[in-house]
Amino acid sequence: MGDAIVVTSGKGGVGKTTTSANIGTALALQDRKVCMVDTDIGLRNLDVIMGLENRIIYDLVDVAHGRCRLAQALVKDKRMEDKLYMLPAAQTKDKHDVTPEQVRDIVLELKKEFDYVIIDCPAGIEQGFRNAVSGADRAIVVTTPENAAVRDADRVIGLLEQDGIAAKLLINRIRPNLVKNGDMLEIDEICQVLAIDLLGIVPDDERVIKAANSGEPTVLDPSSRAAIAYRNIARRILGDMVPLMTLEDKPGMLRRFRKFLGIG
Amino acid sequence: MTEKQHITIKGVKEGLLFLLDDACEFDELLRELKYKLEKSHHQVLTGPLIHIHIRLGKRTISEEQTAQLRAIIRERGNLLVQSIEAEQLETACAAQEQPGLRIISGVVRSGQTLRHDGHLLLTGDVNPGGTISCSGDIYVLGALRGVAHAGDEGGELAIIAAALMRPTQLRIGDVISRPSDEWVSEDAAMEFAYLSDGRMQVDKISQLHRMRKEPIVFKGV
Numbered sequence: 514m515g516d517a518i519v520v521t522s523g524k525g526g527v528g529k530t531t532t533s534a535n536i537g538t539a540l541a542l543q544d545r546k547v548c549m550v551d552t553d554i555g556l557r558n559l560d561v562i563m564g565l566e567n568r569i570i571y572d573l574v575d576v577a578h579g580r581c582r583l584a585q586a587l588v589k590d591k592r593m594e595d596k597l598y599m600l601p602a603a604q605t606k607d608k609h610d611v612t613p614e615q616v617r618d619i620v621l622e623l624k625k626e627f628d629y630v631i632i633d634c635p636a637g638i639e640q641g642f643r644n645a646v647s648g649a650d651r652a653i654v655v656t657t658p659e660n661a662a663v664r665d666a667d668r669v670i671g672l673l674e675q676d677g678i679a680a681k682l683l684i685n686r687i688r689p690n691l692v693k694n695g696d697m698l699e700i701d702e703i704c705q706v707l708a709i710d711l712l713g714i715v716p717d718d719e720r721v722i723k724a725a726n727s728g729e730p731t732v733l734d735p736s737s738r739a740a741i742a743y744r745n746i747a748r749r750i751l752g753d754m755v756p757l758m759t760l761e762d763k764p765g766m767l768r769r770f771r772k773f774l775g776i777g
Numbered sequence: 778m779t780e781k782q783h784i785t786i787k788g789v790k791e792g793l794l795f796l797l798d799d800a801c802e803f804d805e806l807l808r809e810l811k812y813k814l815e816k817s818h819h820q821v822l823t824g825p826l827i828h829i830h831i832r833l834g835k836r837t838i839s840e841e842q843t844a845q846l847r848a849i850i851r852e853r854g855n856l857l858v859q860s861i862e863a864e865q866l867e868t869a870c871a872a873q874e875q876p877g878l879r880i881i882s883g884v885v886r887s888g889q890t891l892r893h894d895g896h897l898l899l900t901g902d903v904n905p906g907g908t909i910s911c912s913g914d915i916y917v918l919g920a921l922r923g924v925a926h927a928g929d930e931g932g933e934l935a936i937i938a939a940a941l942m943r944p945t946q947l948r949i950g951d952v953i954s955r956p957s958d959e960w961v962s963e964d965a966a967m968e969f970a971y972l973s974d975g976r977m978q979v980d981k982i983s984q985l986h987r988m989r990k991e992p993i994v995f996k997g998v
Contacts, residue, residue, distance in 0.1 A: 660905075664887050667904050671886030706904055706922065708884050 515546075515624040518631055518750070519649035519678070523665030525636030527657045528685040528715075531725060533633035534562045535739075536653070538730040539747030541596035545628040548587065548598045552616060552645040553635035557602035564728020565590060565599055574603040577615040583622055592733070598627070608640040613647035620648025629750075638672060646673065652680040653712060658687055658698040667707055681712035683746065688717045713746035715739050738774055783809050786818065792828030792859065799834030799863075803842055810849050814856075826855050833863035885909055885923060905945055914938070924948070938969035938982055952977055 520533045530553070537549040551559035554574060560566045571586035583600075590597040600623070603610070623630045634645035646652070652673050656666040666682070673680045684700055691697035704711055718739035724731040732743040748755045783798035783806055797806055814822060829850060838846075843861055850856050878896040885891050887906030891899070896913035903909050903923040910926035914936050917925070921939035926948040928935030933950045947954050947970050954960070954977035960970075967982040986993075 664906055667906065668887040671884075671889050674886075705920070706902070708902065 515627045516629055517620050517624055517648050517650045518629065519634050519646050519652045520631060520655060521634035521642065521645060521652055521669055521673075522636065522655040522662070523638060523669040524656075524662045527655050527662050529636070529655050530558045530562055530633050531721060531731075532653065532655050532683060532685065532715075532743075533631050534559060534725075534730045535732040535743040536747055536750070537599075537629075537631045538563075538590075538593065538597060539732045539743045540629050540631075540750065541590075541593040542732070542744070543747055543751060544596065545751070546596055546626070547629045547631060548600060548623050548627040549631045549633065550600045550616075550620065550623070551602040551633045552641060553633060554602045554610060554641065554644075555604065555607040556635065557604050559599060559633050560588070560601045562725045562728065563590060563599060563730065565601075566728075569601045572601045572603040573616075573619065574606045574610050576600070576619055577611045583619060608635065608644060611644055613643045616644045617648040638669065642669075642672075646676060646678060649678055652678050653683050654680045654707075654709070655683045655685050656703065656707075657685050658692065658700070658703060660698065663698065663703055663706060670707060670709060681710045682707055683712050684714045686717040687714055712749060713742060715742040715746075784813060786813070789830070791830060793830070795829060795831045797831060797833050797836065799836035803836075803838065807845060807849060810846070814849065814853055822853060822856065824855060826857060828859040829856050830859050831861045833861065835864050837863055887923075903944075910948075933972050933975075936969045936971045936985070936988075938967060938985070940967050942968045942970070942979065947977060949977065 520529050520536070522529050533549055537547050541547045549559060549563075550573065551557050552573065553559070560569055565588050568588050571581040573586070575581045576583050576586045587598045587600055589595070590599065600619070620630055620632065630648075632645050632649055635641035654666050654670055654673070656662045670680050682704065684703060687700070688697060692699055700711075700714060716738045718731070718737055720734065720737040721731045721739050724734065724737075731737055732740045734740050735744075745755045783801050785796040787794040787796065795810075831846065846861065847858050850858050878898055879893050880898045880900065881891065881893075882900040884901045885899070885903040885907035887904055890908040890910070891897070893911040895911060896916070897909065897911040898916045898918065899909060900918045902919040903917060903921050903925065905922045907923035908926070909915060909917070909923065910929045912928065912930045912932060915925050915927045915938070917937075917939040919939075920941035920943060921937070922943045922945065924946045925937045925939075925944055927937045928950045929948070931950055935949050937947055937949065942956075944956060947956070949970065949972050952972055952975060954970075960977060960979045968979050969982050969985055970977055970979045971988060972978070
């Protein structure tokens with residue numbers, strides 16, 4: 514039985530889909546069987562970032578309504594041999610066309626076959642969010658070092674707690690020099706407010722944008738700083754001893770990053 | 778007449794003392810008062826001008842009800858209502874004695890509201906967008922970053938104490954205040970907010986005893 518992880522944030526544009534794509538790919542690179550599920554029905558993006566848009570035949574709504582078998586709807590990522598699959602969302606329907614129960618059943622089915630099911634959640638806390646979290650065992654809450662994003666992450670963590678889903682924090686798009694000047698929220702500050710375990714931090718990297726547009730997950734390019742961050746996160750999910758920093762260690766983590774990149 | 782008498786009339790030096798029962802319905806009182814004035818005690822109550830003192834016991838009545846009482850008595854031309862009194866002091870004190878202190882641990886997150894009747898001790902944070910409110914005092918052993926409303930049923934004497942006072946808004950009774958506009962947190966130690974002449978003030982927790990004036994008996998040498 515695999516593990517279903519929902520990637521959520523509340524606020525839009527903080528990098529949920531990018532995170533899903535990269536963590537999914539990174540786990541596949543670690544030789545795990547992974548299926549990514551896009552639950553952003555009506556505004557699907559995961560396929561675009563993965564560069565699999567032109568291979569979609571059936572989607573999540575088709576499976577939920579029994580128009581096809583689950584296996585028929587899965588899109589295989591050939592770069593990863595037989596390790597990485599994706600269940601795309603429908604682009605022509607909306608969030609109300611599936612129920613949380615239907616999504617849960619699909620996720621349960623996927624868990625039988627895959628080691629990890631990564632569920633990409635839409636922004637907001639309405640029906641789409643309910644759909645996405647219904648089948649999840651745990652959650653990754655993505656935030657950026659901005660007040661609005663932290664506020665929404667806090668709200669989402671509260672909702673996840675009510676559902677009994679343990680959440681870990683991923684802070685995305687950190688710009689070390691802005692943090693240093695005090696122009697950006699500090700990682701420590703964010704962790705203090707949100708009071709959940711930190712799974713990892715991802716520095717802002719232009720290559721992420723370039724990679725997303727070309728349909729290649731960043732994580733495949735090991736020279737990118739963000740790629741290393743995502744690989745570390747994947748290893749932590751697998752329980753590896755990449756030191757999962759406690760609240761006090763975060764600046765150290767950042768320094769380690771810089772040292773690694775030779776700019777610290 | 779009903780079996781149980783709700784109104785006792787006593788003669789005192791200043792005139793007559795009407796002792797009104799405070800457990801029965803107010804309408805019941807009015808009915809009995811009318812009956813006594815017009816029927817049973819008709820004889821006693823005629824004659825020269827008599828001063829009436831009404832004692833309500835623990836009952837609190839509205840202005841409208843006061844007017845009703847006065848109207849009934851005024852119908853007898855020779856009766857003059859001198860005073861209407863309730864045991865106000867005692868009831869007011871009783872209302873401030875909140876039932877117990879509730880201890881809750883956890884984080885009040887954005888969008889969540891924690892409400893309690895009485896005093897509340899939260900071991901955890903209140904995050905921005907979260908609300909904590911109760912009819913008594915609020916003590917936060919953690920960071921107060923959201924909204925706190927103490928004495929939300931009209932307790933002007935309630936306080937809000939927090940280990941880290943960084944609220945978006947503080948409310949005590951009907952008074953609403955924003956930090957930095959009206960007061961500045963001094964970082965150093967645990968602080969508490971209170972009302973002084975209807976304005977929000979924030980001070981170190983060590984100053985709380987000056988406001989409360991509660992005697993502490995220390996045992997030992």
